[in-house]
Amino acid sequence: MANYEDVFKKVVAHAKEYGFVFQSSEIYDGLAAAYDYGPNGVELKNNIKNYWWKSMVNMHENIVGLDASIFMHPTTWKASGHVDAFNDPLIDNKDSKKRYRADVLIEDHIAKIEAKIEKDVTKAAKRFGDAFNKEEFVTTNGRILDRQKQIDAINEKMNTSLSSGDLEGVKTLIEQLDIKCPVSGTNNWTDVRQFNLMFKTQMGATADGSSDLYLRPETAQGIFVNFLNVQKTARMKIPFGIAQIGKAFRNEIVARQFIFRMREFEQMEMQFFVRPGEEMKWYEYWKDFRMKWHQALGMGEENYRFHDHENLAHYANAATDIEFKFPFGFKELEGIHSRTDFDLKAHQEHSGKKLQYFDPELGESYVPYVVETSIGLDRMFLTVLSHSFREEKLENGESRVVLKIPAFLAPIKAAILPLTKKDGMPEKAREVMKMLQLDFNCQYEEKDSIGKRYRRQDAIGTPFCITIDHQTLEDNTVTIRDRDTMKQERVTVDKLHAIIAEKVNIAKYLES
Numbered sequence: 001m002a003n004y005e006d007v008f009k010k011v012v013a014h015a016k017e018y019g020f021v022f023q024s025s026e027i028y029d030g031l032a033a034a035y036d037y038g039p040n041g042v043e044l045k046n047n048i049k050n051y052w053w054k055s056m057v058n059m060h061e062n063i064v065g066l067d068a069s070i071f072m073h074p075t076t077w078k079a080s081g082h083v084d085a086f087n088d089p090l091i092d093n094k095d096s097k098k099r100y101r102a103d104v105l106i107e108d109h110i111a112k113i114e115a116k117i118e119k120d121v122t123k124a125a126k127r128f129g130d131a132f133n134k135e136e137f138v139t140t141n142g143r144i145l146d147r148q149k150q151i152d153a154i155n156e157k158m159n160t161s162l163s164s165g166d167l168e169g170v171k172t173l174i175e176q177l178d179i180k181c182p183v184s185g186t187n188n189w190t191d192v193r194q195f196n197l198m199f200k201t202q203m204g205a206t207a208d209g210s211s212d213l214y215l216r217p218e219t220a221q222g223i224f225v226n227f228l229n230v231q232k233t234a235r236m237k238i239p240f241g242i243a244q245i246g247k248a249f250r251n252e253i254v255a256r257q258f259i260f261r262m263r264e265f266e267q268m269e270m271q272f273f274v275r276p277g278e279e280m281k282w283y284e285y286w287k288d289f290r291m292k293w294h295q296a297l298g299m300g301e302e303n304y305r306f307h308d309h310e311n312l313a314h315y316a317n318a319a320t321d322i323e324f325k326f327p328f329g330f331k332e333l334e335g336i337h338s339r340t341d342f343d344l345k346a347h348q349e350h351s352g353k354k355l356q357y358f359d360p361e362l363g364e365s366y367v368p369y370v371v372e373t374s375i376g377l378d379r380m381f382l383t384v385l386s387h388s389f390r391e392e393k394l395e396n397g398e399s400r401v402v403l404k405i406p407a408f409l410a411p412i413k414a415a416i417l418p419l420t421k422k423d424g425m426p427e428k429a430r431e432v433m434k435m436l437q438l439d440f441n442c443q444y445e446e447k448d449s450i451g452k453r454y455r456r457q458d459a460i461g462t463p464f465c466i467t468i469d470h471q472t473l474e475d476n477t478v479t480i481r482d483r484d485t486m487k488q489e490r491v492t493v494d495k496l497h498a499i500i501a502e503k504v505n506i507a508k509y510l511e512s
């Protein structure tokens with residue numbers, strides 16, 4: 001584990017050093033779980049948003065976009081169930097005074113047992129070599145089966161207690177498992193309490209006239225309350241979807257792990273409205289579609305898995321997470337939920353306005369069912385950043401840090417580098433820059449040796465470095481260096497556009 005933690009620390013330090021992510025209000029010693037995206041970060045983030053939007057909205061005739069406000073009428077959150085049920089179970093250690101999410105303490109305990117299983121599998125794989133059959137090993141090995149049984153029993157107890165609101169049961173489980181506080185090392189716990197995750201604020205100037213508002217904890221409700229506005233104005237026919245990218249706010253009890261869990265974050269959500277009874281078909285469709293979207297990035301199929309929910313939220317009849325193998329283990333990256341007609345019905349009841357659709361084929365009106373795909377943009381950013389971070393030893397004994405970001409997501413597509421600052425090279429370089437910068441995000445750099453400039457571009461994941469040298473002035477050729485192979489090729493200036501365009505083309509990622 002130490003190794004993973006080291007890598008993660010390096011990723012966090014790298015993100016700061018190269019202008020991807022800064023701690024919010026750093027000059028005031030920072031604000032917990034709030035982060036700012038720097039010059040390279042904002043480009044990467046925009047490129048991820050673009051990949052999602054193109055895939056979900058532009059490539060689906062039956063999905064349209066929305067940008068709803070963060071403030072919503074407070075009754076929205078009563079109707080959605082967030083006022084009464086958007087809680088996390090909280091527990092404090094009396095010795096360290098540290099606060100934890102009770103369910104996360106139990107999940108971390110389970111992760112430790114899973115790690116033991118993983119260790120046994122790795123050992124056995126080494127021992128048996130090519131003859132090793134993982135599937136057979138994990139279904140027959142006595143020790144692994146015992147451990148799996150333990151995990152299942154813990155999960156069952158936790159889910160039963162959580163879904164029935166039995167907080168004492170959750171505490172008893174923590175005691176039975178002898179879970180200790182990682183800081184104090186003791187199991188001196190308080191009772192478990194519920195903690196509402198919504199941030200409250202006021203709108204309006206006068207004390208009497210002001211009303212309590214919440215910062216939205218998810219973007220989905222902005223879509224539900226606009227269901228009829230969008231359906232009617234865009235003349236959508238069921239099945240259809242509404243997509244939105246925007247900020248959400250949660251007063252998370254424990255917000256560690258950098259941008260994985262923040263108190264202000266961004267979601268990319270799509271609500272797909274379907275005929276009642278057809279939701280499972282669409283749930284399967286979106287599970288498959290979203291997994292392919294992730295895997296198209298080429299970050300390793302083995303790094304993704306589904307995790308079906310046993311403890312379903314109050315609005316869902318099926319739910320799964322797409323988990324990614326972050327440096328600290330497999331964790332949720334995206335949720336896919338079959339939300340039934342819960343939300344639209346609840347808004348109908350609380351607002352007194354009908355939220356129904358007249359289905360011309362069936363000749364009847366109904367409240368549609370909803371399948372949702374919901375992904376955290378910041379978590380997606382972290383998958384790309386952590387997976388692409390590499391420290392490489394080079395043949396000449398030197399080393400380099402390189403971000404092997406999928407080329408179309410890279411903040412800068414090409415760096416334009418005059419070899420020296422004289423002999424008309426900067427002027428020629430500016431000409432090349434002008435030719436390319438409308439279609440590709442380019443960076444002009446003339447400071448430091450060419451080797452140092454290559455390293456800086458490697459560190460931010462720039463796929464191409466284009467060097468303008470003496471020969472360029474004679475025959476209009478430049479060298480173009482590939483980030484991954486570090487190979488350089490001499491090409492005429494007029495070929496550059498096509499070479500870059502081929503490499504950073506988003507189309508091949510969207511064809512899946």
Ligand code: ATP
Nearest residue numbers: 252260261262265332333334335374375376378379
């Ligand atoms: P978790 O179990 O990690 O708290 P969740 O199940 O509450 O997440 P959802 O409500 O399903 O999350 O939200 C959808 C997505 O929004 C998540 O898959 C995640 O990518 C993202 N997300 C949720 N909470 C946060 C947060 N505090 N910081 C960053 N991203 C978040």
